[in-house]
Amino acid sequence: MAGPERKVWSENYSEWFHKVISETPIYDTRYPVKGTGIWTPFGFRLRSSVLNIIREELERTGHDEVLFPQLIPDYLLSRESEHIRNFEDEVYWVTHGGKTPLDVKLALRPTSETAMYPIFKLWINAYSDLPLKIFQVVSVFRYETKATRPMIRVREVSTFKEAHTAHATREEAEEQVRTGVEVYSRIFGELKIPFLRSVRPDWDKFPGAERSVAFDTIMPDGKVLQIGTVHFLGQNFSKAFDIKYMTKEGGYEHVWQTCYGISERAIAALISVHGDDRGLVLPSNIAPVQVVVIPIVYKGREEEVLKACVGARDALQSAGIRAALDNRRDLTPGNKYYSWEMKGVPVRVEIGPRDLDAGTAVIVRRDSLKKVQVQIGSLAEAVKEAFREIDLELGRRSRDWMETKVRKASSIDEAKEELDRRGGVVEMFWCGRASCGQELEKAIDARILGTPYEDEIAVGQDAKCILCGEVALKKIRAARSY
Amino acid sequence: MAGPERKVWSENYSEWFHKVISETPIYDTRYPVKGTGIWTPFGFRLRSSVLNIIREELERTGHDEVLFPQLIPDYLLSRESEHIRNFEDEVYWVTHGGKTPLDVKLALRPTSETAMYPIFKLWINAYSDLPLKIFQVVSVFRYETKATRPMIRVREVSTFKEAHTAHATREEAEEQVRTGVEVYSRIFGELKIPFLRSVRPDWDKFPGAERSVAFDTIMPDGKVLQIGTVHFLGQNFSKAFDIKYMTKEGGYEHVWQTCYGISERAIAALISVHGDDRGLVLPSNIAPVQVVVIPIVYKGREEEVLKACVGARDALQSAGIRAALDNRRDLTPGNKYYSWEMKGVPVRVEIGPRDLDAGTAVIVRRDSLKKVQVQIGSLAEAVKEAFREIDLELGRRSRDWMETKVRKASSIDEAKEELDRRGGVVEMFWCGRASCGQELEKAIDARILGTPYEDEIAVGQDAKCILCGEVALKKIRAARSY
Numbered sequence: 001m002a003g004p005e006r007k008v009w010s011e012n013y014s015e016w017f018h019k020v021i022s023e024t025p026i027y028d029t030r031y032p033v034k035g036t037g038i039w040t041p042f043g044f045r046l047r048s049s050v051l052n053i054i055r056e057e058l059e060r061t062g063h064d065e066v067l068f069p070q071l072i073p074d075y076l077l078s079r080e081s082e083h084i085r086n087f088e089d090e091v092y093w094v095t096h097g098g099k100t101p102l103d104v105k106l107a108l109r110p111t112s113e114t115a116m117y118p119i120f121k122l123w124i125n126a127y128s129d130l131p132l133k134i135f136q137v138v139s140v141f142r143y144e145t146k147a148t149r150p151m152i153r154v155r156e157v158s159t160f161k162e163a164h165t166a167h168a169t170r171e172e173a174e175e176q177v178r179t180g181v182e183v184y185s186r187i188f189g190e191l192k193i194p195f196l197r198s199v200r201p202d203w204d205k206f207p208g209a210e211r212s213v214a215f216d217t218i219m220p221d222g223k224v225l226q227i228g229t230v231h232f233l234g235q236n237f238s239k240a241f242d243i244k245y246m247t248k249e250g251g252y253e254h255v256w257q258t259c260y261g262i263s264e265r266a267i268a269a270l271i272s273v274h275g276d277d278r279g280l281v282l283p284s285n286i287a288p289v290q291v292v293v294i295p296i297v298y299k300g301r302e303e304e305v306l307k308a309c310v311g312a313r314d315a316l317q318s319a320g321i322r323a324a325l326d327n328r329r330d331l332t333p334g335n336k337y338y339s340w341e342m343k344g345v346p347v348r349v350e351i352g353p354r355d356l357d358a359g360t361a362v363i364v365r366r367d368s369l370k371k372v373q374v375q376i377g378s379l380a381e382a383v384k385e386a387f388r389e390i391d392l393e394l395g396r397r398s399r400d401w402m403e404t405k406v407r408k409a410s411s412i413d414e415a416k417e418e419l420d421r422r423g424g425v426v427e428m429f430w431c432g433r434a435s436c437g438q439e440l441e442k443a444i445d446a447r448i449l450g451t452p453y454e455d456e457i458a459v460g461q462d463a464k465c466i467l468c469g470e471v472a473l474k475k476i477r478a479a480r481s482y
Numbered sequence: 483m484a485g486p487e488r489k490v491w492s493e494n495y496s497e498w499f500h501k502v503i504s505e506t507p508i509y510d511t512r513y514p515v516k517g518t519g520i521w522t523p524f525g526f527r528l529r530s531s532v533l534n535i536i537r538e539e540l541e542r543t544g545h546d547e548v549l550f551p552q553l554i555p556d557y558l559l560s561r562e563s564e565h566i567r568n569f570e571d572e573v574y575w576v577t578h579g580g581k582t583p584l585d586v587k588l589a590l591r592p593t594s595e596t597a598m599y600p601i602f603k604l605w606i607n608a609y610s611d612l613p614l615k616i617f618q619v620v621s622v623f624r625y626e627t628k629a630t631r632p633m634i635r636v637r638e639v640s641t642f643k644e645a646h647t648a649h650a651t652r653e654e655a656e657e658q659v660r661t662g663v664e665v666y667s668r669i670f671g672e673l674k675i676p677f678l679r680s681v682r683p684d685w686d687k688f689p690g691a692e693r694s695v696a697f698d699t700i701m702p703d704g705k706v707l708q709i710g711t712v713h714f715l716g717q718n719f720s721k722a723f724d725i726k727y728m729t730k731e732g733g734y735e736h737v738w739q740t741c742y743g744i745s746e747r748a749i750a751a752l753i754s755v756h757g758d759d760r761g762l763v764l765p766s767n768i769a770p771v772q773v774v775v776i777p778i779v780y781k782g783r784e785e786e787v788l789k790a791c792v793g794a795r796d797a798l799q800s801a802g803i804r805a806a807l808d809n810r811r812d813l814t815p816g817n818k819y820y821s822w823e824m825k826g827v828p829v830r831v832e833i834g835p836r837d838l839d840a841g842t843a844v845i846v847r848r849d850s851l852k853k854v855q856v857q858i859g860s861l862a863e864a865v866k867e868a869f870r871e872i873d874l875e876l877g878r879r880s881r882d883w884m885e886t887k888v889r890k891a892s893s894i895d896e897a898k899e900e901l902d903r904r905g906g907v908v909e910m911f912w913c914g915r916a917s918c919g920q921e922l923e924k925a926i927d928a929r930i931l932g933t934p935y936e937d938e939i940a941v942g943q944d945a946k947c948i949l950c951g952e953v954a955l956k957k958i959r960a961a962r963s964y
Contacts, residue, residue, distance in 0.1 A: 030604055031551050031597075032558070033588065038601060041546035041616070048547075064523035065530075069513050069638050070621055076514070089580035094590065097625030098571035106515065108576065108590075115513075119520060122512055134523070139552055143579030156551050
């Protein structure tokens with residue numbers, strides 16, 4: 001596909017990302033607390049589009065939205081031992097109300113298991129209360145000591161969607177993990193963000209989980225970004241918080257739990273995987289403005305052209321399309337193109353005097369910049385057809401691009417060279433022992449993403465562990481990551 | 483209007499409110515941090531309905547939604563002197579990240595002026611950047627030392643809608659205050675919450691404001707609840723935060739500002755002003771479930787009746803009505819009525835064997851419990867007509883009730899007796915001097931709400947100040963308040 005270059009996008013991704021979020025603007029990083037940012041009006045609308053898709057999928061699959069308090073007393077946060085061990089260095093503590101020291105220190109939630117589960121104990125009494133499936137969208141806080149990065153490594157995660165479920169049996173909870181993975185696959189599918197699903201290795205699971213499935217995507221610079229996780233918690237938390245239910249037979253059992261989360265990293269990925277050197281490129285379902293109508297004005301026919309543009313905007317809106325008209329008089333069409341291309345508006349409609357005479361309009365696709373002349377009477381139809389093509393193309397392009405970045409390696413040297421030279425993900429064979437996995441991380445200076453979610457079983461009898469040379473039981477993925 | 487009694491509602495309002503929010507349930511108060519609560523699935527949907535109305539009105543009037551960080555560095559919070567003087571005793575302070583003491587103490591925002599206005603300085607350069615009109619919906623925190631009360635006096639205000647505007651001139655900002663008051667009047671109108679609008683006295687303005695207009699309603703126990711405020715900030719904050727713009731003439735001026743807020747108190751008021759002894763009563767536009775269809779089952783015709791109920795539910799949904807079917811088999815119709823009445827569902831539809839034979843259904847209004855038999859073919863139409871009548875009736879009833887609670891008093895004794903005996907609001911004449919106003923507060927043991935927003939000018943030459951007896955320039959309102 002032709003279209004704008006993606007040179008700065010891939011060669012200077014960091015700079016590109018900063019420019020796009022600042023110029024559009026989406027997210028203002030000038031707030032004077034490290035690791036935080038401001039969602040601007042356009043950014044907020046983009047965020048809402050993404051959250052709408054997430055909410056729709058969760059509601060359709062029986063999750064109810066709730067809202068829990070933000071502060072967690074220290075004694076609750078520390079009740080599940082593995083959980084607190086992993087979070088204790090990164091929790092913000094509220095210690096004073098006014099000038100008064102608090103009796104009980106309060107944590108700004110880093111995630112909400114320990115806030116919700118004492119209440120689950122109150123909500124769940126009998127098998128008829130199960131399954132319980134809820135979610136909330138909130139800010140969570142982590143005192144990151146590493147270098148922060150807008151939307152990607154932040155101290156206030158301002159868009160954390162966390163779902164939490166409780167079930168009567170291990171089987172039902174495991175089935176819910178599969179459902180959670182499917183729900184997330186559909187969400188990223190709607191966003192046209194390609195992903196790899198990996199079962200994280202034991203040494204990199206969510207603190208307190210039995211098993212963690214993660215969604216990763218590859219950013220333009222070849223580094224991997226974790227964009228979603230689904231955890232099987234077993235009975236670790238239900239035992240720590242004593243969440244029991246009465247079975248049909250009248251006995252008592254601890255519930256089985258899962259939780260899964262997505263943050264604004266999904267929005268960072270959306271911006272990054274589709275962009276090009278002119279800025280944002282958005283799928284039509286996500287774009288806050290789907291079409292902009294721009295009058296091409298010539299002296300003497302200004303009023304006539306503007307009238308046709310207003311008519312076109314109204315016709316598009318009547319067809320359910322989020323259309324805007326840019327009739328700013330102090331900007332040239334070229335300046336307008338620049339600003340709307342930066343915003344990623346999927347389709348631009350241009351109408352000038354020649355179009356008036358011919359009863360036409362020009363449609364320009366953001367992804368390819370391809371222009372088509374269409375009859376003004378069938379404008380809405382043509383725009384909708386363009387949306388379909390753009391959405392298909394963005395999905396195809398991002399998937400194809402990611403696939404070029406996933407390579408197999410059969411030696412340590414090859415794996416390391418691949419990562420050094422091209423980034424992306426390397427897949428290798430692995431015996432399954434943690435010791436080999438962790439040694440591999442050091443040997444190739446990369447993070448083990450885990451084993452493919454799709455084929456955890458076995459990979460063929462000829463396969464040998466890339467490290468120890470013994471029989472390989474699994475494929476393992478590694479990458480440089482955010 | 484006939485209908486369920488309102489005896490417990492008015493005589494034991496506190497108990498009534500607690501029962502309704504716990505049994506519906508709307509808001510769970512068992513979270514182990516004082517002054518906080520959990521929005522349950524039903525409560526969250528109710529909250530969303532209210533927020534949708536607020537967002538719609540604000541967006542229609544040109545306000546853009548944004549999201550600012552939650553933590554405010556201490557040096558920013560204290561920049562406007564009057565502002566910090568009023569908040570310093572009630573701010574929660576984050577002092578540690580993990581085990582590390584922070585260099586700069588961070589406040590959990592009690593409100594966002596001091597978070598937003600340093601950024602307004604960056605966003606506003608010239609007159610063409612004005613007016614700036616934004617809002618956000620967030621949690622804010624106040625370390626309340628008084629007795630807390632669910633949704634009414636809380637430490638985490640979890641539903642704070644705050645709007646902030648900046649303008650080129652005093653006149654434009656004052657006009658925006660009037661617009662803000664109109665916007666809020668329409669919002670409370672949609673919620674059918676009656677209100678009095680008062681200009682707060684100087685000693686009870688928002689800290690840092692030149693003038694505060696407040697919306698108050700009267701709760702079932704006769705106490706007044708402040709449900710919204712609109713503030714004219716003048717240039718107090720723009721000078722403290724140095725927010726200037728370049729005028730058309732090339733000079734620099736400080737901007738003029740306003741801000742206005744609504745919290746979950748609006749939801750507490752919605753619940754309270756419309757309720758009765760059976761629980762919640764909701765206007766149709768707010769109700770998460772607008773209609774519940776209940777099968778009246780007799781042996782032998784179960785399937786037939788259920789089929790008709792499914793058909794009725796589907797027909798209602800097709801007509802754009804949020805309809806649910808209650809086909810729980812372990813509950814009697816009576817138990818079902820009880821639970822849906824508690825939830826305030828505006829209309830109940832009952833279908834039994836006799837209806838099947840006659841091609842009818844029975845509609846029961848929640849407000850009056852009035853039953854009407856309607857043709858099944860025109861069910862949706864009849865339900866919509868019932869919605870119109872219910873909404874009108876709730877508006878009329880709550881307004882009439884409030885009006886009986888607003889009385890005039892012409893002596894201190896009369897005012898005090900009125901408040902002691904009936905609660906509500908008393909209106910008196912006032913000379914306008916703060917000393918008289920504050921003495922009055924003590925004399926009648928009440929809070930001065932201020933002067934009516936509608937007639938601030940004068941009230942007639944015969945009027946004498948209720949305290950000093952000199953010429954009265956204003957009416958003044960007083961009440962016992964939350």
